[in-house]
Amino acid sequence: MGFDDLAAVLRSRGLRLTAPRQLVLESVYRLRHATPDQIHADVSERAAGVNITTVYRTLELLEDLQLVTHAHLSHGAPTYHPLGEHQHAHLVCRGCGDVQELPSPTLEGLAEDLRTTRGFRLDIGHVALFGVCGKCGTEEE
Amino acid sequence: MGFDDLAAVLRSRGLRLTAPRQLVLESVYRLRHATPDQIHADVSERAAGVNITTVYRTLELLEDLQLVTHAHLSHGAPTYHPLGEHQHAHLVCRGCGDVQELPSPTLEGLAEDLRTTRGFRLDIGHVALFGVCGKCGTEEE
DNA sequence: CTTAGTGCAAAGGCTTTGCAGGCTA
DNA sequence: TAGCCTGCAAAGCCTTTGCACTAAG
Numbered sequence: 001m002g003f004d005d006l007a008a009v010l011r012s013r014g015l016r017l018t019a020p021r022q023l024v025l026e027s028v029y030r031l032r033h034a035t036p037d038q039i040h041a042d043v044s045e046r047a048a049g050v051n052i053t054t055v056y057r058t059l060e061l062l063e064d065l066q067l068v069t070h071a072h073l074s075h076g077a078p079t080y081h082p083l084g085e086h087q088h089a090h091l092v093c094r095g096c097g098d099v100q101e102l103p104s105p106t107l108e109g110l111a112e113d114l115r116t117t118r119g120f121r122l123d124i125g126h127v128a129l130f131g132v133c134g135k136c137g138t139e140e141e
Numbered sequence: 142m143g144f145d146d147l148a149a150v151l152r153s154r155g156l157r158l159t160a161p162r163q164l165v166l167e168s169v170y171r172l173r174h175a176t177p178d179q180i181h182a183d184v185s186e187r188a189a190g191v192n193i194t195t196v197y198r199t200l201e202l203l204e205d206l207q208l209v210t211h212a213h214l215s216h217g218a219p220t221y222h223p224l225g226e227h228q229h230a231h232l233v234c235r236g237c238g239d240v241q242e243l244p245s246p247t248l249e250g251l252a253e254d255l256r257t258t259r260g261f262r263l264d265i266g267h268v269a270l271f272g273v274c275g276k277c278g279t280e281e282e
Numbered sequence: 283c284t285t286a287g288t289g290c291a292a293a294g295g296c297t298t299t300g301c302a303g304g305c306t307a
Numbered sequence: 308t309a310g311c312c313t314g315c316a317a318a319g320c321c322t323t324t325g326c327a328c329t330a331a332g
Contacts, residue, residue, distance in 0.1 A: 016306050016311060037296080051314050056297065072213045072269075077296070091261055100259070110251055118241070119275025120232055126271035128213075134260025157286060157331050178321085192289050197322065218321070288329070298319070305312075 009065050020050050024058040028068050028080050033090070033099045035077035073099060073128050089127035095136025102129070150206050161191050165199040169209050169221050174231070174240045176218035214240060214269050230268035236277025243270070 006025055007017045020043070027042040028034065034042070040055045059080055062068045070078040073092045079099070089107055091100040104124045111122040147166055148158045161184070168183040169175065175183070181196045200221055203209045211219040214233045220240070230248055232241040245265045252263040 011307095014311090018306075018312065020313075049314080052296095053298080053315080054313060057312085091255070091259070093261075094264070100261075102255075106254065107251070110248070113247065114232070114243075114270075114272070118232070119278060120234075120241075120272055121278055122270055122272040123235070128269060129255075129263055130267035131255070131261055131263040137260060137262055152332095155286090159287065159331075161288075176321095190289080193321095194290080194323080195288060198287085284332090286329105286331080288327105290326090290328105292323105292325085294321100294323070296320085296322105298317105300317085301315095303313090305310105307309095307311095 006067065009067070013065075015061075019047065020054045021058050021061070023047055023050065024055055025062055025067060028059075028062070029082050033073065033079040033081050035079055037077060039080065069125055071126050071128055083125070087124050089124050089129060091133070092128055092130050093133035093136055094130055095132050098133055098135075100133070102127075147208065150208070154206075156202075160188065161195045162199055162202070164188055164191065165196055166203055166208060169200075169203070170223050173242075174214065174220040174222050176220055178218060180221065210266055212267050212269055224266075228266050230265055230270060232274070233269055233271050234274035234277055235271055236273050239274055239276075241274070243268075 006022065010017050010021070023043045023046060024039060027039045031038060031042055036052070036055050036059060039059070040050070040052045043050050043055065059068065059070070063070065063080075066083055068080050069083045070080045071090055073079050073090055087104040088101040089104065091102050092098075093100075107122070107124050107127065111124060114120040114122050147163065151158050151162070164184045164187060165180060168180045172179060172183055177193070177196050177200060180200070181191070181193045184191050184196065200209065200211070204211065204221075207224055209221050210224045211221045212231055214220050214231055228245040229242040230245065232243050233239075234241075248263070248265050248268065252265060255261040255263050
């Protein structure tokens with residue numbers, strides 16, 4: 001899914017398959033919800049010399065190719081994740097920073113509501129819900 | 142609401158009431174969902190010489206005092222808004238960048254769902270929903 | 283008077299851009 | 308071979324920090 005397509009998608013656009021591009025895509029799949037910096041670190045563990053600049057450029061490209069997408073889950077950097085078969089929203093815990101995936105059906109009702117009442121078409125993959133997860137909630141009290 | 146409290150809240154903490162603090166709070170109320178930069182511009186229209194640094198520091202303070210809060214609604218800078226009586230989530234249009242407020246009752250169902258099924262306590266005020274608004278959606282097609 | 287608050291300038295993250303050399307196709 | 312990609316360095320945002328002066332209480 002997406003991953004094997006890389007060569008084909010690139011070729012169909014007249015673009016080239018390179019080591020950095022494979023490595024970055026691989027890291028996005030492995031890490032799930034990682035920042036450009038984290039992806040760069042992960043790539044660097046397996047291949048020296050890949051520049052952070054290239055990671056940024058590659059992420060932009062992969063996003064353009066619809067192989068990955070990003071969401072703003074926290075204060076700073078955006079996090080990238082595979083754009084796979086199952087859309088999902090994100091549940092971000094303010095306590096431990098943990099990111100859970102929330103299957104899109106959970107939001108279908110809301111999406112439908114917004115569409116009919118406001119004509120707003122919700123992009124579920126980009127949704128970030130902040131709060132406190134069960135674990136942190138109990139520790140807190 | 143909150144606004145008149147400024148002096149009192151500050152005093153109760155041994156902090157001082159100053160012109161920049163009043164101006165910044167005023168701008169947050171007037172602009173709703175503005176970035177530090179936009180707030181700075183708005184403040185500057187009414188009083189010259191207030192430094193952007195002070196805007197940042199003041200926003201942090203006001204947030205600490207629970208008079209304003211912020212959310213990450215877009216790519217770059219966070220947007221600040223009054224922490225008033227009515228909680229609300231945000232509907233952000235990817236097309237025109239417009240931010241609509243979404244009254245919290247719309248999300249109560251979802252919040253309840255997340256709480257019971259996952260123990261996740263949703264912070265409705267921080268929720269940002271991305272998508273395409275009615276206006277941009279029709280233009281697009 | 284005391285010391286919190288401010289402006290100014292510089293430093294710090296993260297991200298983007300320019301350019302010349304390297305490598306895919 | 309042609310020109311897409313990459314690394315490197317520098318420039319660009321946005322935000323924070325350090326410091327001395329100003330002003331609230």
